[in-house]
Amino acid sequence: MIDLSTEYLGLKLDNPLVPSSSPLTGELDSAKKLEDAGASALVLPSLFEETIEHEQKQLDRFVYSQALGHSEAQSYQPIPEDYSSELDNNLERIQKFKSALDIPVIASLNGISTNGWIDSGKKLQQAGADALELNAYYIAADPDTTGEEVENRYLQLLSDLQKHVTIPVTMKLSPQFSSLANMVLKLQQAGAHGVSLFNRFYQPDIDLETLHIKPHIELSSSMESLVRIRWIALIRGRVDLSIAATGGLHRTEDIVKALLVGADITHLCSVLLKNGPEYIAILKQELHDWLEQREYTSVTQMKGSVSKSCAINPAALEHSNYMDVIKSYGQ
């Protein structure tokens, strides 16, 4: 019997297959299906700072617009006595999932400002989250903002939050750091229990009819896994924290590669949206088969076995390899 178990953020997991934030992890029905199919933990849909801000603005406008009437219509909408906010929904979901599922539930916070996060983080912990994934992103659009300032924002956010929550915190990062490895090290020093590499964002697109800028996102493809694999390979062994590979892991081979370079877990999203939650069982079986066929006894055994420190040709990870790539393309 092959031992697929792994450890992530101090949590003992049955296997390294962890569905990441997606509509599938938002509904109890599909979450149960994921668990039944073999998911070892799951990350809840992100609580977006932007959503909360938008919600508050809407509330503000709603309350205010009640006063914009005239003598016949002093308001236009009934004012509800109570209503549930996005945060309420998230907390309720955690409680519901925790009582219905056996696997760990990781909450996800998405945003960048420290304001309000501490409060939300505390509440997510109280509601029963096993860990927090901080999907921090900051578009440094201002030319006066230095890279160091951006990095400090992340570190500050993390250490502020660490003071108020006791559950493990992992940072989901973008690849856009001048020195990513150094950034991960700094995060570890600031108390992060793990990093998740890398997040994917909506990209602004242009509507050619109206010339308006609109957000756009597409499901990932396998190709995108390679940048994750490279960076995990580079940092595994140089830092001491949990590493999750996320983005573009579609095939069993992608998952195997991520584990070989040192990921503790592999996050799955697009592949499950395409094939349904049950597909996780197939991936799990294929992972098992791959290990079995090559006579590995456990995931722990293979984890990091092709990271930079253990790779046969580690230099290849650091080269830009431009010429090789072009050549292989020509063949």
Added chain:
Amino acid sequence: METPRTLTIDGNQAAAEIAHLTNEVIAIYPITPASPMGEWADEWSSRKRANLWGTVPRIIEMQSEGGAAGTIHGALQTGALTTTFTASQGLLLMIPNMFKIAGELSPTVFHVAARSIAAQALSIFGDHSDVMAARTTGFAFLASNCPQEVMDMALIAQAATLESRIPIVHFFDGFRTSHEVAKIHSIETDVVRKIINNENITAHRQRALSPEHPVIRGTSQNPDVYFQARETVNSYYQAMPGIVQKVMDQFAALTGRNYRVFDYIGADDAEKVIVLMGSGAETAEETVDFLNTQGEKAGLIKVRLFRPFDAEALINALPSTTQSIAVLDRTKEPGADGEPLYKDVVTALAQQSIANQSSAKQNRFRQLPTIIGGRYGLSSKEFTPAMVKSVLDELGKAQPKNHFTVGILDDVTHSSLDWDENFRTDVHNNTFQAVFYGLGSDGTVSANKNSIKIIGESTDKYAQGYFVYDSKKSGAVTVSHLRFGDKSIHSSYLIGNGDADFVACHQPVFLERYPMLDKAANNAVFLLNTPLSPENVWQRLPKNMQQQVIDKHIRVYCIDAYNIAAISGMDKRINTIMQTCFFSISGVLPGDVAINAIKDAVEKTYGRKGKRLVELNFKAIDETLANLHEVIIPQISDATFDLTEPVPDNAPDFVRNVTGAIIAGRGDQIPVSLFPADGTYPVGTAAYEKRNIALEIPVLDENLCTQCGKCPLVCPHGVIRCKVFDESLLSSAPQAFKSMAVKGKDFAQGLSMSYQVAPEDCTGCGLCADICPIHDKTNASHKALNMVPYTPGLRQQEKENWAYFLNLPEYDRTAVKTGTIKGAMILQPLFEFSGACEGCGETPYIKLASQLFGDRMVVANATGCSSIYGGNLPTTPWTKNSEGRGPAWSNSLFEDNAEFGLGMRLAIDKQREYAGELLQQLQPDIGDGLVELILGADESTETGIQQQRSRIQALRDKLKHMDSPAARELVSVAENLARKSVWIIGGDGWAYDIGYGGLDHVLASGMDVNILVLDTEVYSNTGGQTSKATPRGAVAKFSAGGKASPKKDLALLAMDYEHVYVARVAYGAKDTQTIRAFHEAEAYPGPALIIAYSPCIAHGIDLKDNHLHQQLAVDSGHWPLFRYNPQQAASGKNPLHLDSKQPSIPYREFIETEIRFNMLWRTHPQEAEKLLKQSQQDVLHRYLHYEKLASLEWDKTGDIEPSHRKPTKATTPSKEQPS
């Protein structure tokens, strides 16, 4: 006796509290000013608030008040405790059922916010005309005079109706009492339980119709028995006053508040007595009490139970010393020799006197008192202590005037009494009075309501708030009147000149418009919101205002509220800022206490979920305190300017003397003689009222403009115009005037085109710039039309441009291709500068119709938003062209608009037919050629119409020289020989609900009318109540829990007739289809129905995104576009043509953008998801259904009768009674 908690609420809420607590079934329908009662009931039931017996009352909205009354009748007959709320026309629609309900001795209470009846004009304000119109129904009538009494009498009525079996109209004055916020004592449920006798409820249930113990009720009776049977109820009516008094006594024992069916107040030895009911009695009490301290011997009877009229109780209530009585009625019965209450009082005293004579019984009075009657307070006309005094003074005269009026100047029949404007009682010596001038959109009213609550709830002080609005929806001016005092406040009139301890001006622009400091008392505080620094404020005050500041020793404070709002992240919201100023400088509460109270209120409003909003508000409060400055007042006034005139000097007399006076807020002073006797007013008056409410206005970049015409099309206020003119005229143009050589082969060489804005009429909604499709190729954010800050310099420049533009000639209508947007927009709009909401979704359609057909339009307009922005004085946006032609407009009622329009069509057609007959009769004299040309005219084009007008003019010229009776007859009807276009316009409340029966009949009639339904999917005018046009899943008033049923498909119902032209349009999604539909509808010789999607503020959207919401509605399938033209069928083609594609975005994407839908996700998430799923299915199913209909093979044989059929016998009403 317990000490009950206090509530700071208005009269409507006070009534609703008791009604909801003591009933099981509540049938509702919106009508101002009663709607909030239904809204409260609906909200409470949707939150599962239970009644006295632990069950949640069932609320049902009906299609009209007539429907509500029928429902109530049914619910009563089957044993439920049932109630309703209504007013005015609504009560009138209930009258038929009220006779039945009373005739069957069914206990119920109708709570009525009494309001004027539409006569020479509609009015939403308070008087007793509605109640008096219902007084013969057999209902009892119980009056409340203030919010406290509303709560008390609501309960007394409920108990008394159950005991007596006589249904009761419980009424209180619309707006004055229904909307007055006051601190009152609550009635604890324990008291309610003690007063409501459960045995009476059991008896009511036992009388219910039931198959378990069947009876029949509602029989038909013949001459032999009807009369006797009608007299059976007498003993119940005789017992009723006693029962009411008994309940009142019981109530007094439990609460300490004493009432009598006729309450006497005043001197025991009074010689003069006033008799009245309603809020005026509060003012009368205050005045009588004061005058008695001055040596007057006066008294007052407050009539509480008006029907059944207990004459004996009235006489016993009057002091025996009474020598003269003035009875005041808040209603008018034209042609009667006195109003109802007056006649009842006269009859009571006369009957008693006669009875005593015959029985030789001692008279209560030394001699029969003199009794005079008068009218006051119609449509919430002010009724002040000075007027009460003038009535008492009249009673002191040797020959007092009977049938007088008080409160107006009647210089025609001289009915009015004079009064002394300066008379005051002494109650205000210990009352703090404050007046606030604000805009409906700046939150002044809500801030003031909040202040009243703060003071009412956190101190022992009593509070009163009353809010006066002007008739506009965009930029509505509001004046708030607040009073605070240590004693209960009964002054049911506005704060008068020289009385206000605090005056606030929340909008800088008001300085030049309103003489606000007239209100200020000596040593008052004046608060001004202004961008000016404290040193510069003084020089910007008008001269008269400066003098008042000096003379009255007024302290002036200023704040730049908009700036503070901006720096605190509050956008343009100044309500909290101005409220903070008020508490900080008015001295009504100690400073710290007040500021803490505001902060508490903010936290209560936004709660734990709006933490950031709380922080923003707190920041704004702190910034306000740091930036509020006192202005140093010099010794002398040195301003060189004064208030601006409301309308220009060159305006017609009527506009200056009447319209202008109303605009300036001096309408109360206009004498009777200046008004038209039949309610007829001139058109084109909105153009005189320059409101200057925009913060930004559009500015054209003529180098980019492609002359597409979209900007004038979408402008809701008709402020952006297009003209084509000879370029030689440009020689006299102002330097900054913008024009372009007109493009396109439809126009001759040498013509110029201009798109020009009327800057002072623009509301700054920005829709014109939003729709502009042309971007600068090097800078996408710069368009051909851009919103630019409305600076004084720009105002002056564009004023000059606009004046020049107005003087340019209109382009020849016959030369325009009106089927294109560019062409149609060259036509002059005959609907301009309406006071509709900024960005209104309705008005572009009306304006378009006025452009295309205005010079031959007759409009029947249903009551609703369009009748308010269309015809609420002072001004009307309907106007005429340089030839004097334009839409003739009228509003009948809410429920009968289709029939009203049909009547117009019938008259025009009949007179056209008659004119034709006369023409033929006079043919020898007129000449063959002209008669034949007129009768055979083709008026399907602009050219044809113009030619026919010329022929009719030629005919008139000939008729001038003919002196036969037929010729004279023909002169009076000749205008009907030219085509007239009848338009029936209204909202969805009218078309889908209250007016649907009539609409259906008019559609069936086959008559040539054009029906424009402005579908906002709610009752917009009354505040967003649910109609049958409201979509599934939307939250609206009366659907606080989200509407569960789908939107009615009015278009499909109409198409089913097969002879009705039907179009569904949304100009923001497909403007060419809209224009095409308008043309086809008007050209169609039978009934045409255009259902127009109209985004509304009630959707919970920002109307600057109006077009986006229309597009989403169409793309999601919520609003499929199509035209159904029966004329196509005649030529063998399928009449239905779909103009929008299959739903291309998920329904979720549409509804996520509108609060009316997404609020349900916050309150009832599971229900919201369920309804969304159903709605998604609805739209897909409906589109497929339309698609199938549109693709049906149409019969091409031609030898069977085409489906476009004229009405058959079946649609002709039968002369028989319905069987």
